[in-house]
Amino acid sequence: MSASQPRRRRSLAIVVSSVVVAGLGVLGVTQAMAATAGPITGSTGTCVDVAGANPANGTAVQLWDCNGTAAQRWTVDGEAVQALGKCLDVAAASHADGARVQLYDCNGTGAQKWSARSGQLVNTGSGKCLDAAGTRLQIWSCTGAANQKWTLPGGTATPTATVPAPAPAAGKKGVSTWQFDGLSGAVKDVGAKWYYNWGTNNDAMPADAEFVPMIWDENVVTAANLAKVRTEGSTLLGFNEPDLAGQAEMTVEQALDLWPQLQSTGMRLGSPAVAYGGDTPGGWLDRFLTGARQRGLKVDFITLHWYGSDFSDAAVGQFMGYVQAVHNRYNLPIWVTEYGLMNFTGTPKFPNTQQITAFITNSTKQLNAASYVERYAWFSLPAVGDSLPYGLYRNATSPTETGKAYRAAG
Numbered sequence: 001m002s003a004s005q006p007r008r009r010r011s012l013a014i015v016v017s018s019v020v021v022a023g024l025g026v027l028g029v030t031q032a033m034a035a036t037a038g039p040i041t042g043s044t045g046t047c048v049d050v051a052g053a054n055p056a057n058g059t060a061v062q063l064w065d066c067n068g069t070a071a072q073r074w075t076v077d078g079e080a081v082q083a084l085g086k087c088l089d090v091a092a093a094s095h096a097d098g099a100r101v102q103l104y105d106c107n108g109t110g111a112q113k114w115s116a117r118s119g120q121l122v123n124t125g126s127g128k129c130l131d132a133a134g135t136r137l138q139i140w141s142c143t144g145a146a147n148q149k150w151t152l153p154g155g156t157a158t159p160t161a162t163v164p165a166p167a168p169a170a171g172k173k174g175v176s177t178w179q180f181d182g183l184s185g186a187v188k189d190v191g192a193k194w195y196y197n198w199g200t201n202n203d204a205m206p207a208d209a210e211f212v213p214m215i216w217d218e219n220v221v222t223a224a225n226l227a228k229v230r231t232e233g234s235t236l237l238g239f240n241e242p243d244l245a246g247q248a249e250m251t252v253e254q255a256l257d258l259w260p261q262l263q264s265t266g267m268r269l270g271s272p273a274v275a276y277g278g279d280t281p282g283g284w285l286d287r288f289l290t291g292a293r294q295r296g297l298k299v300d301f302i303t304l305h306w307y308g309s310d311f312s313d314a315a316v317g318q319f320m321g322y323v324q325a326v327h328n329r330y331n332l333p334i335w336v337t338e339y340g341l342m343n344f345t346g347t348p349k350f351p352n353t354q355q356i357t358a359f360i361t362n363s364t365k366q367l368n369a370a371s372y373v374e375r376y377a378w379f380s381l382p383a384v385g386d387s388l389p390y391g392l393y394r395n396a397t398s399p400t401e402t403g404k405a406y407r408a409a410g
């Protein structure tokens with residue numbers, strides 16, 4: 001749904017699947033590697049290479065046609081990656097996306113420590129992955145994309161431990177909101193740690209919580225908006241329900257073509273938020289993430305929406321089954337940025353007070369307990385006009401019964 005005047009959905013009630021689908025392995029597992037010398041090859045079949053076979057400090061490390069020379073013989077021992085008697089090093093010990101890697105005298109610093117995780121090489125000093133930008137190698141936030149996948153000397157080892165996804169600093173509970181009288185007070189009273197308004201800024205909607213901007217659709221992808229979101233924080237939400245008519249309504253190809261502009265902000269990126277079918281093989285989200293991997297694009301977490309038309313006690317299981325199935329398929333952290341109980345095609349359209357408060361109480365307990373869920377936001381904060389049946393606050397200090405239940409959560 002959108003900001004200021006939330007658009008009504010034309011979709012049928014969402015059918016939730018609890019089937020656990022085999023993961024695509026976007027984030028992986030820690031791998032113990034033996035210190036075997038040999039080539040490191042990328043997804044294109046080319047080899048990690050010391051430019052010009054030059055052992056001098058600062059020599060560029062690149063991708064090059066495999067040739068079996070000493071410039072392409074690397075030792076990976078679970079700590080350092082070495083060739084020509086020197087170490088793979090992040091220039092200036094930078095933690096920034098795009099920092100170049102080079103050959104340098106081994107010194108044991110974090111800039112030279114690397115661990116192998118499901119075919120990725122992670123620089124433990126920065127937490128970033130070895131990444132191919134054309135032929136030159138750099139570090140970049142780990143995405144699981146093809147340009148961050150490497151075949152290491154001696155092949156891959158047996159997985160030993162799951163790599164936990166980093167959680168954001170603020171708490172999980174948030175709200176989606178449009179402008180209404182008392183917004184700032186309501187955000188504080190409900191205990192939301194973050195909020196968003198489907199827009200690029202909160203200039204007219206300040207509140208004492210972290211604001212997370214969004215690029216709503218293709219029309220919002222402008223230089224001015226991309227510059228603005230960078231001033232709002234460190235995290236950016238992608239397109240809003242691109243799979244649904246009346247919302248962003250974008251093709252997968254449109255979204256993929258525009259994604260590099262969102263990525264250029266350097267912010268942590270949430271996937272486009274599909275209206276339904278996030279766990280469906282060949283669905284909109286599935287095709288987008290497959291295309292992102294193929295193009296070497298960055299997606300840091302999955303953004304989901306969910307609305308249930310079953311108002312019984314089974315609703316929580318349906319909701320959490322869907323959230324877990326999406327996580328299991330892509331192995332990425334989850335943000336649920338809209339969720340609630342609504343029947344878009346039948347009656348009653350909304351649950352009664354007991355049903356909605358029970359759902360909030362039980363769903364928030366499970367969301368808070370799920371380690372793979374980073375954040376969640378009820379739809380929505382305002383309980384004014386036609387949002388009264390599901391909204392949380394009439395004004396700054398007057399929660400509905402729904403609002404009282406959500407205030408008690410988290």
